[in-house]
Amino acid sequence: MPFDYKKEYKDLYQPKQTPSIIEVPEIVFVGVEGKGNPNDENGPYAAAMSVLYSISYTIKMSHMGSFAIDGYFPYVVPPLEGFWWMENGTPGVDYGNKNGFCWFSMIRLPEFVTQEVFDWAKEESAAKKKLDTSKAQFLRFQEGLCVQCLHQGPYDDEPATVEMMEKYVLENDYFVDLSGTRRHHEIYLSDPRRTASEKLKTVIRIPIKKR
Numbered sequence: 001m002p003f004d005y006k007k008e009y010k011d012l013y014q015p016k017q018t019p020s021i022i023e024v025p026e027i028v029f030v031g032v033e034g035k036g037n038p039n040d041e042n043g044p045y046a047a048a049m050s051v052l053y054s055i056s057y058t059i060k061m062s063h064m065g066s067f068a069i070d071g072y073f074p075y076v077v078p079p080l081e082g083f084w085w086m087e088n089g090t091p092g093v094d095y096g097n098k099n100g101f102c103w104f105s106m107i108r109l110p111e112f113v114t115q116e117v118f119d120w121a122k123e124e125s126a127a128k129k130k131l132d133t134s135k136a137q138f139l140r141f142q143e144g145l146c147v148q149c150l151h152q153g154p155y156d157d158e159p160a161t162v163e164m165m166e167k168y169v170l171e172n173d174y175f176v177d178l179s180g181t182r183r184h185h186e187i188y189l190s191d192p193r194r195t196a197s198e199k200l201k202t203v204i205r206i207p208i209k210k211r
Contacts, residue, residue, distance in 0.1 A: 002074040005108060006189070013079070013187065015203060017150045019168035024143035024205070028113055030055050031106035031137045035087055037098040048105050051133050052080070054125040056107045059117065067120055071112035078108035083183035091178035095159055104183070106139065113138075143185070147174070148205040154197040161204055174208040182207035 006013040011022060032048035040046065056077045062069055083104040084093050094100060109118070118138040126133045147169050151161040169176055178184065187203035 002076050003110075004076040005078045006076070013189070013203065015148050015150050017152060019147050019149045019165045021172070021174070021208070022146055022148055022205075024146055026140055026142040028109045028111060029081075029106040029139045029141060030109055030118065031104050031139050032135050033102075033104045033137070034135070035100075035102040037101065038103070039098065045103065045105070047132075048135070049080070050129075051125070051131055051136050052105060052107050053077075054129045054131055055118075055121045055133065055136055056109070058121040058124050058128075059109065059113060062117075062121070067124075069112060069117050073110070073112070075110055080188045081106050081108070082186050082188075084186065085178075085183055089180075091180065091183065093158075093162075093184050095156060143205070143207065144182075145174075145177075145208055145210070146185070146205045147208050148203055151202045151204050152198075153200060155200070155202065158202070158204060162206070165204065165206060169206075169208050173211045175211055177207045177209040179207075 012024065015022075030052055032051055034044040034048055036043050036045060038045040059069075060075065060077055063072055063074075083106075085091050085102050086094055086097070087100045087102050115138055122133045122136050125131055147165050149161055149165050151158050166176060185205035185207075187205070189201040189203065190199065192200060
């Protein structure tokens with residue numbers, strides 16, 4: 001059976017609909033940074049999605065070709081994730097100003113992926129898919145101490161879940177630690193093209209510190 005990160009790391013990808021505290025370890029990602037409304041079908045966010053999935057599936061399917069990767073194992077491509085902030089420098093998210101969104105969208109990569117493997121997949125995607133992969137980044141990131149919660153429903157209803165999380169943080173003697181290096185984080189467990197908005201499942205994660 002292919003290794004499935006969602007099932008093997010339930011603490012990271014299957015939280016409850018009530019807030020909880022988690023220490024997030026270092027994780028390897030392919031990511032693309034940009035800004036603008038993610039709902040723009042022809043905008044930079046849509047272009048970033050093409051690059052992320054192309055590189056991710058190029059690595060996943062590498063065993064079918066001549067490029068051998070040390071330590072390769074079959075796996076399920078993990079869900080799309082994203083860090084979000086505002087173009088005016090505000091570290092939080094203003095859901096009413098989607099045109100002002102800044103984002104770093106990403107997909108987790110297996111631990112066997114090195115810079116060399118990533119560079120190969122980036123070039124392979126550019127050549128075979130005719131994509132501009134120049135903005136794709138290879139990132140090792142340790143998020144650290146966070147509060148997280150499963151939000152079920154439309155993305156525009158997330159503020160109520162965030163408010164519940166912030167209240168939980170204060171009640172448990174922590175404080176929200178959003179900054180230029182610690183961002184509002186979302187993990188998308190549902191495909192919005194195939195899932196009714198009221199059934200969408202999104203992990204919301206916010207960095208915190210102990211008081």
